[in-house]
Every structure is written in structure tokens, then in C-alpha cells.
Amino acid sequence: MNALDTLFSPVVMFFALGLFAALLRSPMSVPQSFAKGLAIYLMMAIGLKGGVEMSKTALDGQVFAVFGAATVLSFGLPFIAYAALRVTSGLSKTDAAATAGHYGSISIVTFVAAIDALRIAGIPSSGYLVAVAAIMETPAIITALWLAMRGARNDAADDVARDKGELAREVLLNASIVVLIGALIIGAVAGEEGYERLSAFFTAPFQGILCLFMLDMGLNAGRGLRRGWRKLGLAPIAFGLYMPLIGAVIAALIGTLIGLPPGDKALLMVLSASASYIAVPAAMRLALPESDPSVYLTLSLGVTFPFNIAIGIPLYIAVASMLSG
Amino acid sequence: MNALDTLFSPVVMFFALGLFAALLRSPMSVPQSFAKGLAIYLMMAIGLKGGVEMSKTALDGQVFAVFGAATVLSFGLPFIAYAALRVTSGLSKTDAAATAGHYGSISIVTFVAAIDALRIAGIPSSGYLVAVAAIMETPAIITALWLAMRGARNDAADDVARDKGELAREVLLNASIVVLIGALIIGAVAGEEGYERLSAFFTAPFQGILCLFMLDMGLNAGRGLRRGWRKLGLAPIAFGLYMPLIGAVIAALIGTLIGLPPGDKALLMVLSASASYIAVPAAMRLALPESDPSVYLTLSLGVTFPFNIAIGIPLYIAVASMLSG
Amino acid sequence: MNALDTLFSPVVMFFALGLFAALLRSPMSVPQSFAKGLAIYLMMAIGLKGGVEMSKTALDGQVFAVFGAATVLSFGLPFIAYAALRVTSGLSKTDAAATAGHYGSISIVTFVAAIDALRIAGIPSSGYLVAVAAIMETPAIITALWLAMRGARNDAADDVARDKGELAREVLLNASIVVLIGALIIGAVAGEEGYERLSAFFTAPFQGILCLFMLDMGLNAGRGLRRGWRKLGLAPIAFGLYMPLIGAVIAALIGTLIGLPPGDKALLMVLSASASYIAVPAAMRLALPESDPSVYLTLSLGVTFPFNIAIGIPLYIAVASMLSG
């Protein structure tokens, strides 16, 4: 496994292409609805694959230990993130809390890219990690709201209370949770045999579709960066670079404690290190409308996502392999 | 062939996933334009496949008998549906006529799902059935308009007369007729050899793409149901469940009379049992604007479609196999 | 290699299907965002393939000769086109210049269709031709602006000067240039080995996806023709048919001079013969807003594109083969 291999993998290069095109203000775009369709495909593919793998092995204690650890990570990381932001940056309480929520939650595309990188490197990983990804999406949002609401004006809390049905649906039934968990179950029910007829669509073209999708992600990240970086100070940008490392280190420790094999450990590190840019922003606009989206969208999509894709993923894989070897 | 196999096929499970997500008011969606693109793919795929098969066998008398029977079914079923609705439900004359038109016409996705189920079950079917599907789309609309117009206000009839060019294009040149018939001809001209270079796109990933599409269908059906069921009484809902059975039984009789092999008979039953939710609603909004779309859209997409996907298709295949052997 | 083979290839037949459906005023459409996604796929596919091929052979003098020739063609052809239009048609100076720009530039879909036709015919072509396609997009626009601006009102020139940043991005960083050049480089870096994992997406389904895309192109061409033909006189329509031939002949001469192999020569002819309908119209709306888009869009998409797809491509291939054989 060579870090340069990952850096020059087509997936990463197409991401870089999109990023540079956007930074140079290219007018090109991948239609949003097309990219959204591809995103659903990618989630179905990893869900199904994970489900098929799960159908072959019994769930043991380790699995539940990881589920528990993931929940704790998602609930807990926002506290660290919040503290770091409040101490180092001038972000308001609300903005810091909202941003912290993003870093407790996960980026499913980073996870997909990591799965692909593991496959290229030939390192096996377990199917149930897909469920771990789904589990980690939501708890961080609760921490973020709690952090923002402490001592907040009553009407803000009233607002959240009034919208809580909608908020719950947004965070518990959003596309990635529905598709990941759904496809995982369907894959487990279908098993190896049932999956066979699907593999021509969900396995063979996977990496190619990921390339196309990554081109779009690069365009999005670049556009976010170009519009938003002026608003960000140095401290938040630095945060977008060191926070993933903090998350990864904590996940590595927990993973070692539980005794995870290298592939699974690397994926837990990736989840911990990645930051949400779909589920959490949506929840924040609903529940904390006075928070500034250009802060957290720019950070998670414009800074942390590219960092993880280009440097983080190969690094986490290398560290996980070392720790286990 | 086992009914449970179909019920737990990935295609049906993804449909169920979408259905439940929508009933639970998940905010997720598959972009409409992406799903529409996939629908065109599915129609091209079955059209081409059917055309290739047709290129290998000469059209005989039986084929024309089926074409004739299909036309009669599409013209005739709306009369039965209309009578049933007028007797059992409180629907107005216009709403009953419009709804009846939907049940004489067909649902191409139900047809595609049935073709897929037949392939899994290993039961062969003839390529020309794709042409039968196209044939059955339109006649029912004429019956529906006739039923609604009898003794109607003159200005309504005037309206239809004025729009008849647009109406004709809508019902004779809509996407499914153009793509099905076009792909059928292209498949027949290209033949086995020409199709070979296309099969990596139109055969191998077919079932996977159908899964993705069915997720969206489930979301649509669930959303339609959730919004519309309050407006529907019990009688119309019951109609949405027994009318497909009436259609299937009549088609089974005709199919047996003509001496169709089991696969073809099953497909004719499926066409007869299915209800339109694209071509006919569009025609009805144009020609009978005072009819209530929430009645017929909810019934055909929210009640009859799920019924056919989960219960109807395996049932019709089982009955067709039994009758033939 | 048989011209009829190309005419009855599925790709051309699906184009014809869309064309006829549109001329008959079918209401069907392929969603624009879906088609745009497919277009990006097609460009990535030929870019990657070209890059992989380039990684296997060193760039020699001939390659740079072709790059130079392509630049000259793109700069030069608009002069011929402009002269032809001013002499034969009643088009205004601005409309003639704008239209001429389209014919110096290229149509990437025509190029893709030609690559596909060459593959079917079994004639090899070089990967770097993809770069030639990208090179030829822009120079023609400069000639067109120069032709239109000579002695124009000052405020028109002022406008162009003010927008020149936006114009430069539009013509130098549009989707096709970014994706073609980007994918070419990525393909060259990845090489045969890296491409292997991508070929299930970018090679196998290529022709199938091209069919689906061509259906949409037919619909667009037909719709453009139906709306625009009344505005065009006979002379411009004739121009849309003979100008590609002029371009092809000049390219054939240059290609023979440089000593290009038949496949490469055919592709250079195709590029020279084809007319832009994306990059150049966008540039013209920006820089020459008083030019009439229904003239140049109808001509390039409604007349020249179908001509090249149905007659031009097989003709150019046949001529290129003859000249070299």
C-alpha cells in the first residue's frame, strides 16, 4: 500500500480536476439531480455489498462494541470540536456549536472513497461498517443543539420544540440513513446468490461512477472554498485540517482497544475524521437558522473533505495497517 | 417458481423500502429527472430485447390474435371498471370514467417488473409482448372520454374537440410508445449481432437499475397514498385491489383461448391487471380537467401498483403456469 | 466498412427515432440534466481512453503538426464560412460572423459518434485526437468576434471588452475542454493498468449510453429544426450541408500532407466538418447578443449535425480509407 497510489488514483485525480476547474471559475457543472442520483447509487452499492457480507458472518460482541463506540464518538466529538473552536476562533457560540455538529457526524462520500481505496489496496473490511456509518450520522446533531441551546433565548428553544417532528424526520429518515440501512438489510436477505444478478450494476461500474461523482464533488468543494474562504479566519481553516486528525486518532485508539482488524479500524478512523455536509447542514438550517451556513459548509466541504480525500484516507489506512501489523 | 422468491427479490424489497420511507414521511427523494432517465433506459432495454427476439421468429397468426385481443381488452376493460365504480362508489360520472380509463391502459413499470420476475423464474416469454404493451396504452382513453362525454355539457365536448391535436400527440406519441416501438424496431433491425455491443449496457445492469428505479416508485406510491387515501372511500380502495384481478382473469381466459404459452399469458395478464399512472392522467388533465386527479393517481399508483408488484405478479405467473401445464 | 452499416447502427437509428418523434411533435423528452450527465460521461470515456493510448506511445513531430493544423483549421474555417454566407445568403454581418464561428469550432458528440463508428469498422485511431478536439473548440470564436467587430459600433466592442474575463472562462474552461483535457491527463497517468478497474464503466456500456444520448440529440435536433426552419432561407440550409464537406475536404488535404493514418485522418475530417452547438452559441450570446440564435442553433444542430451523423461520418471514413489505401 502506497500513499502515492491513492493520490494518483483516478478517483482522487477526478476530484482534483473538479477542484481546480472550480477554483479557476470554470462555468462547467454536473447537474445536481444527476449527481444526486449517482449518490443514491453509491450508497445502495456499499449497502448491498455490506449486507451480503453480513449475511455470511454472525454478528458477534465486537460488532456491538463498535456500534457503541460509534455512538459515543458521534455524541462526543462535537464537544471537543466546540471547545477547540471557542478557544481558537472568534466564532459565535451558535456557529461553533453548529460547526461542531458537522464534525461529530460523517461524510458518506469520504467513506465510499475509503472503501474504494481499501479495495485497491487489497485490505479487507467488514460489511457492518456501513451500519456504523449510518449510526454516526445523527447523535452529533443532538450534541450540537444542546451546545447551542444552553442558556439560549426561549423562543429559539420554542422553535426547535415546534419543529421537532420535522427535525426528527430530517435526521433519522434522510436519504443516506434510509438507503444505507435499507440496502444493508436487502443485501443481507438477498445474500451472495441474490446479489449475483445485481453485481453487474453495483460492483463492476462502481469505481467508474465514483470517478464521475468525484468530479462533481471537486467542483462543489472548489466553489464552496472560493465563495467562503474570505469569511473564514485562519483559525477555523486550521480547525478543518487538525480536527479530522483528532477524530482519527481517537478512533484509532478505540479501534485498537476493541481489537479491530486494520481495514475496519481504518474505516472507523475515516468516519470519525470526516465531516457532514448534507444531513447536518440541513438540520442546522431548520433548528439553528441564525447560524451561518457559509462557515460550516465551507469548512466541511471546502477544507476537510479535500483534506481527507487527498491526504487523510491514505494516512488513516497506513496508520491502521501499522497499528495492526 | 416460488411466490416468496418474488416477494423477497431485491426489486420488490427496494420498492418496499421506498414505500415505507415515504409512509414514514422521510424527506428523501430520487430526483425526478434522474428517475425519468432511468425509465427511458428500462423501456429501451425491454424494447431492444423484444426486437432482437422478434428478429429470430416469424410473426404468425397467434401474434395478430394477441394484438387484436389486447386492443379489445384496452377498449373493453374501462366499461367494466366504470360500471363497478358507479355501482359501488360515490364517484361522479367524470371521475369514474377517468379512473376507468386508467385500468384499461397499462403500467409499463409493472410490465418491466414482470419481465424481470419471469427471467428469475426461468420462464421464457415472447418479444412481441412489448408491442402489445404499447398497443394497450391508448384505446382505453377513448372509452373513458366517451363514457365521460355522453350527455355532457357542450362546452366540455368543444374543449376536447379544440384540443384534439394535442391530445392525439399526447396519447399516440408519448415517451413510452415512442421508445417501446422505436426500440423494438431498432432491436429487430440490429438483430442478435448488432445487439451484442449494446448488451453490456442494456442486459447486464438491467436488474440493478430496476432496483434503483423501484426505490423511487416506492417513494412515489407511498407519497401518493399518504396524501390521497383520506379522499378515497373504502369502495374505491377495494376497487383498486379487485379490478386488477378481474383484468387478469379475463386476460387469462383470452390467453388460454388463443393458446398462449405460460410466459406470454402471464404478461398479458399483467398488462390487463395494471393501471396507467403516466399516459392516462396526462390525457385526463387535458381532456377532462374537472376530474379529480387525486382519485385516479392515488388509486393506480398508491393502491394497484404496489398490489401488482408484491402480490399480483407472482400470482399471475403462478396461475398462468398452472393453466398451461 | 460499409456505409449502410453505419446508417443502420443502433446509434444512428436512435438518433433518427428522436428526430422523427420531434418532427411529429411528440411530447416526449429526455430530461436535460440527465442528458447533460450522460454527455459528461461520454467525454470522460473518450478522454480516458485517449489518455491511456497516449501513455503507450511517445508524442512525435506528427502530433504537433496535427495540433498546429487543427489550430489553423479552427481559426481559418470561419473566414470561408463567413464569405460563403455573405455571398449566398441574406444574413447580416453579425449573424454571418456568429454562424461562421460555429463551423470553425467542433461538435464533440459528432466526434464521439465517429469514434464509435471507427470502432465498429475496426479502424484504429490515435488517442491524442481527443486533445485535437479540445484545441479546435476555441480559436474559431476569436475569428468570429473579429469578423463581427470590424467597424462595429464602439459600445459593442466596449461590451466585449468588459465581459472578456467571463468570455475567456466560458470558452477556455467550459465543460468539454475541462473534461476532455482532464480525462486525457488522468488516463495517461493511470495507464492501462489503472484504467482496467474503470473499463467496466467507461468501455463496456459506452455504445449503449451513446444510443440513449443520441435519442435525446435526435429530439433536440428535430425540435430545433421544427421551430427554426421557417426563419432560415434556402441558402443558409444549403450552407449547413455543403460547409461540412468543405471542412472535410480541407482537413483531408492537410491530413494527407501530414501523412496521417486513415483513422486519424477521418477524425480530423469529422472535427473540421462538424459545427458547435454548445460552446460557441454560449460565447455568442455573451459577446454578440444582437446575433440571432435561431439562425445558428438551427443550422448547426438541426441541419449539420444530422447530416454528419447519417451521411458525413461514413463518408469521411470511406474517403479517409481510400486516400490512405
Added chain:
Amino acid sequence: MPFSHDDNKKLRLELIIESPALRRAEDLLRDAGATGWTVVPAMSGFGGQTRWSRGTDLSEATDMVVLICIGDEDVLKPALQTMLKLLDRRIGIVNISDVRVLRPGLF
């Protein structure tokens, strides 16, 4: 003031209508002599006790659109009479407001 002249006073007609009836409404405006109009897609709405949103009806037949037509009073007023008849059997919300325009010669 480029728009304070009396010539600059026009009407702005806004018609919210089901897409299948759009063409009929357009023909009506053209026949009445309107020089142009622009149509914008709606994404959702509420009326008659039900919410509607684009993307749930696969036939797209219940999708609503918003037509904006800037025109002269002499042209639009008679058009409204005919429109009333068209809307008799159909969903359709019409509102008219007074506006001032640049380049009144265009209308």
C-alpha cells in the same frame, strides 16, 4: 426618469395554472395580441385543502406553472374575458397589477 411617463404604464398579468392548460392560455394571449410572456415552473403549492408538489405525480400533468405577461391594458383586458371562459372548468389563479416598464415600445 426613464419610466415615469404615461407610456410606461402597463399591466402585469400573472396566471397560475396547471401545465396541461398552459398552451391553451398561451394561444389565448397570442390571439388577443400579447407581444410576449414568460413561464416559470412552480415547485409546490396549496389549494382546495391539498398540498401539491412537483415530483410526486409521475405524469407531470398536475404540475403548476406561473405565466407572467406584461402588456397593454387594451390588449390584456379583452384577453381576460376569454380567459374567464377557459378557466371555467379548470384550476387557474389570475392576478393583475399596475406596473411601469422600461422600453414601452416593446409591448
Added chain:
Amino acid sequence: MPFSHDDNKKLRLELIIESPALRRAEDLLRDAGATGWTVVPAMSGFGGQTRWSRGTDLSEATDMVVLICIGDEDVLKPALQTMLKLLDRRIGIVNISDVRVLRPGLF
């Protein structure tokens, strides 16, 4: 003149708002007794020193929409009071104009 009567005078409310807050605004209008409204998607905009455009925020949570509601003064005026409170913490541009309508009975 099908719309010159006093009955035909209504208000046109136009609300430009972030999509996550749309449902709240809709509920507010429904509770105030509005008979209907229509929502149109925005594609880009500018405000508070930043340009925004649809398709750059993958969460779609910052997408703006334009809600148009034609209604009676008696219904819309009270609704505005409540709306002011909703918009207190949120992005939202509200404008109201006088319009005349066809078929005033619908509102």
C-alpha cells in the same frame, strides 16, 4: 370588465425564504386562513454581501424559494404579524402589492 369591481381587489404576498423554513411559513398562512399559495424555486440570489446559487450546497438547505399567495386583506394582514415573528431569526424577504383578480370567490 371582469375585474374592475371592488371584490376583485386582493393582496399579493410574495415571500422569499430559505427552503427549510418554507413549511413553517406555509403552516402560518394556512392557520391564518389563506385559501392557497404557490411556491417557485429560486436559482440564485444575492444578499448580505454573498452570492448564492442552487446546486452548490449539496444539502439544499440554503436553497431559496419564492412563495406567492393571493389573498384577502383580512386574511393576509393578520398573517403578516405572525410572519414577522417567524422571520425574526431567519432569512426572509416579504413584499405585498395590490392586485385585482379574476374569480374573486376563490380567495
Added chain:
Amino acid sequence: MPFSHDDNKKLRLELIIESPALRRAEDLLRDAGATGWTVVPAMSGFGGQTRWSRGTDLSEATDMVVLICIGDEDVLKPALQTMLKLLDRRIGIVNISDVRVLRPGLF
């Protein structure tokens, strides 16, 4: 009445324009001091004897958009002068109407 004060009176500018010219129009508004605007995509239209509809021109260069800008008379009136010049060579329909707004401080 949250909007009956004189402060609440603003202008609503609606500009229907070809998308390639949108940025120019936006720059113009920003330079004139507009605090914000919102752009809505058009899906079809009619003008100068031809119908147009989104999705038939692959370059998207002839797509029309509708820009809505709520602003102060002091800001928008001068902007219109410059706009007249921009529209000199271009397709562009401008209409202005009187509206009342909530939260006038925003404009």
C-alpha cells in the same frame, strides 16, 4: 399594521433577461447599491414571434431568467438608467411596481 408605514414602501423590480446577461445586470444592481435580489429560472416563453423553452437549446445560452429585486426608490431609479443602456443590444423586459415590505431596514 406592520407594513402600513411610509418606510415600508419600496419598489419591486422584475427583470426578465437572457441568462448570459444576468451577471451584467447583477453587477449593475450591486454597483447601484441594491442590498439583494433573487433569480428564478424561466421554463418557456414567447416573444418576437417565436416560442422558446428550456431544454431545447443545449448551450443553455438562450435560457431566460427572472430577477426580482426589492429596493428603495433612491437605489432602483438610478439603476434603471444604467439598465436601459445594458438592454440596448439585448433581450430584456423590465417592470417596476409599488410594494410594501416587512422589515424595511433590510433594504
